[in-house]
């Protein structure tokens with residue numbers, strides 16, 4: 001190959017990799033490009049879109065999605081997407097950048113709950129609510145039954161955007177929804193009989209899980225980066241003792257320090273519960289099953 005040919009090839013690769021041939025919404029072979037805002041939505045979109053779409057994620061693995069800032073690469077990705085799948089309230093930068101005509105907001109597909117889950121966590125004076133600019137809790141992917149509904153709606157949305165493959169989108173959406181419904185049943189059965197139902201977590205991402213399986217989430221703080229006040233810590237410690245909590249939950253992307261201090265104070269241990277905001281080592285379903293096992297052990301649930 002000539003030098004010019006090599007250079008042109010390299011340039012073409014670079015351009016394609018960044019999706020800079022903006023405006024078409026499709027890969028060179030005509031496959032629609034779909035952008036997922038962060039991991040659970042990427043997983044869902046890949047399942048429902050299958051080989052009929054090209055899925056990329058805006059948030060790279062290991063990044064706290066709430067903190068995402070959009071660089072030139074991500075802006076180009078968004079501009080060139082036939083559809084962007086996101087959840088309004090998770091990433092303010094994404095909420096601002098998407099255009100309603102080419103975006104699917106998963107929060108519109110389900111019944112949302114208030115931040116903190118039914119007022120369990122009253123906001124402290126001056127507390128930042130985790131960057132969310134919406135009144136509801138956006139962590140809806142942590143309830144598999146709601147996520148099944150999102151799969152169905154996403155299938156309909158993709159079918160409308162790409163009618164030639166409508167049947168395939170709807171079939172894959174139905175299969176994905178069925179596997180999420182099965183996961184929901186595992187959770188329901190696995191968490192029926194437990195010695196405590198209080199889930200004390202660092203960042204309060206598990207409101208939907210608590211809502212669905214009648215657990216009581218106690219978020220130490222809603223903002224993963226801020227330290228709770230001594231008053232809040234004392235309040236949570238008191239509650240943890242009253243509810244016979246044996247485990248304080250921490251997360252991969254959040255420093256375990258606060259949870260460790262609290263655990264030391266109430267004589268509990270710590271365990272990792274994955275809010276799936278970033279890609280797990282397995283996939284959504286296997287990571288949720290790990291969460292279920294962790295919860296069963298921590299809450300003293302009898303295996304049904």
Ligand SMILES: [Zn+2]
Pocket residue numbers: 066139203205275277
């Ligand atoms: Zn979060």
